[in-house]
Amino acid sequence: MEEKKQYIAARVARELKDGDVINLGIGLPTLVPSYVDPSVSLILQSENGFVGLKAVADDPEDAPYITNAGGAPAGIEPTGAFFNSADSFTIIRGGHVDTTVLGALQVDEKGNIANWIIPGKIVAGMGGAMDLVVGAKRVIVAMEHTNKGKPKILKKCTLPLTAAGQVNTIITDMAVIEVTPKGLVLTEYNPEYTVEEIQAATEATLIISEDLKEMRVNPRFA
Amino acid sequence: MSKVKRITQSEAAGLFKDGMTIMIGGFMTNGTAERLVDAIVESGAKNLTAICDDAGRPGQGIGKLIDTHQIKTLIASHVGLNKVCGQQYSDGELEIVFTPQGTLAERIRSGGAGLGGFLTPTGVGTVVQEGKQVIEVDGVEYLLEKPLKADVAIIKAYQVDEVGNVRYRGSTRNFNPLMATAADMVIVEADEHVKAGAIGPENVHTPGIYVTHILEGGAN
Numbered sequence: 064m065e066e067k068k069q070y071i072a073a074r075v076a077r078e079l080k081d082g083d084v085i086n087l088g089i090g091l092p093t094l095v096p097s098y099v100d101p102s103v104s105l106i107l108q109s110e111n112g113f114v115g116l117k118a119v120a121d122d123p124e125d126a127p128y129i130t131n132a133g134g135a136p137a138g139i140e141p142t143g144a145f146f147n148s149a150d151s152f153t154i155i156r157g158g159h160v161d162t163t164v165l166g167a168l169q170v171d172e173k174g175n176i177a178n179w180i181i182p183g184k185i186v187a188g189m190g191g192a193m194d195l196v197v198g199a200k201r202v203i204v205a206m207e208h209t210n211k212g213k214p215k216i217l218k219k220c221t222l223p224l225t226a227a228g229q230v231n232t233i234i235t236d237m238a239v240i241e242v243t244p245k246g247l248v249l250t251e252y253n254p255e256y257t258v259e260e261i262q263a264a265t266e267a268t269l270i271i272s273e274d275l276k277e278m279r280v281n282p283r284f285a
Numbered sequence: 286m287s288k289v290k291r292i293t294q295s296e297a298a299g300l301f302k303d304g305m306t307i308m309i310g311g312f313m314t315n316g317t318a319e320r321l322v323d324a325i326v327e328s329g330a331k332n333l334t335a336i337c338d339d340a341g342r343p344g345q346g347i348g349k350l351i352d353t354h355q356i357k358t359l360i361a362s363h364v365g366l367n368k369v370c371g372q373q374y375s376d377g378e379l380e381i382v383f384t385p386q387g388t389l390a391e392r393i394r395s396g397g398a399g400l401g402g403f404l405t406p407t408g409v410g411t412v413v414q415e416g417k418q419v420i421e422v423d424g425v426e427y428l429l430e431k432p433l434k435a436d437v438a439i440i441k442a443y444q445v446d447e448v449g450n451v452r453y454r455g456s457t458r459n460f461n462p463l464m465a466t467a468a469d470m471v472i473v474e475a476d477e478h479v480k481a482g483a484i485g486p487e488n489v490h491t492p493g494i495y496v497t498h499i500l501e502g503g504a505n
Contacts, residue, residue: 110386111312112459128443128455134313134342134366137456145455147462147490148312148338149394152387156407175410186371186381188339188363194387194407227410 067207067236070253073098073280075164075205075234084108086155086195088165089133091205095164098281108160110191112151115143132191155191156198163199165192166206167230169220172267174230174242176204177222189225196226208235214266216240216247237261239278246270251278287448287481290498294324297472297500300437301328308393308438308464309337313366314346316457318474321439321500322349332357336393336433338386338460340364351379360433362386385413388430390463395432397466402431438468440491444484445475449493452484465491472497476504 068091076098079085086108087093099105107116110132120126120138131137139145146154154160167178176196179189196202209215216233233240238261239251249269252261254277262269292300301307307325311317325333326349335356340363341348350356351370358380364370373379384392385407395403404427408414418429440461443454451473453461465471473496 109456111315112456125455128315128457130313130315130456132312134315139455145453145458147458148386148390148460149463151459152390156387156405180383186374187365188361188381188383189385189413190339190363190365191386193385193411193413197407197409198387224411226407 068094070236070280071205071207071234073283074239074278075203076100076281077279078203078232078234079103079105079162082106083161084114084159086110086160086163086199088163088192090166092164092166093133095205097283097285099284100281101284108154109137110151110155110195112148113139113143113145114154115140152191152194156194158198158200160195160199162201162203163195164203164205165195167204167215169215169217169222170204170230170233171217171220172242172247173219174228175220176202176225176230177220178225180223182223192225196229201231202229203232203234204230205234208237208261209264212264214264217266237264240269248272249275251276253278287493289449289493289496291501292472292498293501294320295327297321297324297498298327300470300472300498301325301330303330304332305330305436306334306336306434308435308468309335309347310438310440310459310461310464311341311346312338312456312459314341314348316441316453316459316461317341317346318439318441318472318500319346320502321472321474322346325350325355326353331355334358334360336360336435336464338362338389340367340370342366343369354378358382360384360389362389388413390460392430392433393460393463393467396434397463400432402429404428405430433467435464435468437470437472438464440465440471440473440496442473442475442491444477444479445473445499446479446484446493447481449473449496449499450484450489451475451491451493451496452488453490458490462491465495470497471495472500474500478503
């Protein structure tokens with residue numbers, strides 16, 4: 064399980080470009096920075112009100128005053144900036160975030176995503192996810208391909224949606240899939256699986272890219 | 286002469302009444318005025334509508350008011366860190382109006398800014414759309430989201446001066462400056478109390494004109 068998450072994070076890291084403004088969801092996406100090549104400098108946006116998120120505060124006196132969007136202690140880069148929640152969502156909703164990486168319970172072939180509630184079971188709330196997937200220029204879903212063997216990439220989401228038609232790319236432990244107007248295109252596969260096995264673990268029908276490649280992942284840098 | 290009143294915690298407790306709508310600043314308790322939450326507990330005020338980013342944690346921040354069952358309706362974006370809140374919601378004891386975080390912030394901003402609401406693409410095609418007007422502008426669908434206002438807002442400052450000017454520190458700013466504009470009574474709790482003007486006009490995040498009360502006493 065943990066190994067799969069690290070593998071997914073190591074593949075997601077290759078998608079992020081130098082100078083990008085990035086928002087990472089809680090959980091798996093927070094593993095991504097460890098796999099980003101040190102030559103690639105990212106600006107991390109924290110939805111609770113700053114850019115320049117880093118793991119720990121430089122000055123211990125700042126520690127009680129800075130948390131990440133998961134409520135855990137964090138720090139800020141010297142080039143960062145704090146702002147209020149309306150400004151934070153001006154950045155998010157206004158298209159000033161290049162890429163958001165977030166987990167999902169379900170994704171479907173129309174690029175719909177469900178990741179905020181399982182009625183009657185998990186009551187967490189959407190937090191900033193609905194704004195993020197609508198506002199970010201690119202939405203990458205990073206998740207395990209199945210839920211203990213049960214497909215999460217569906218023809219149509221059955222759980223309440225976070226947003227309709229906003230997902231661009233799905234990166235899992237088995238594959239990289241692009242959401243296109245024609246449907247889901249399999250562009251990369253983990254060589255530990257065959258294309259048939261990947262299709263069998265996916266409810267939606269995959270269109271095989273003419274340029275299908277093996278998945279390559281970054282080493283761990285930090 | 287500044288109209289801002291200085292009050293003790295027990296005087297603050299006297300300001301909270303049954304059925305009030307209260308805005309509580311902070312994000313997962315980072316930037317929540319804990320002594321003012323204690324004052325709400327002390328007041329015993331019931332059937333409150335609380336507007337807050339989240340539900341805090343059990344025994345911490347707004348979570349203290351969930352523990353005491355003082356909140357009837359919570360307008361928030363997520364409650365994942367507070368199991369007590371999830372349980373009260375599942376038991377039907379607590380109503381939660383789940384609101385996307387950006388929409389929540391902008392609804393409060395609209396309330397403070399005298400606007401009739403705003404149009405957002407967030408929530409289109411989801412349950413958030415239910416019961417709301419959908420307005421198309423230049424071919425794009427938006428939801429009409431209405432403003433939020435409150436009877437009281439409780440604000441956590443890093444510094445407050447004698448006329449109520451506030452400076453925040455770090456990520457504790459979050460919803461605090463927005464809520465300070467959108468309530469009839471605005472009570473500030475601060476780590477540090479400084480002389481009038483000591484923050485400096487360039488560094489004031491919430492102008493003192495919004496503030497009605499300052500809680501005496503600083504950081505523990």
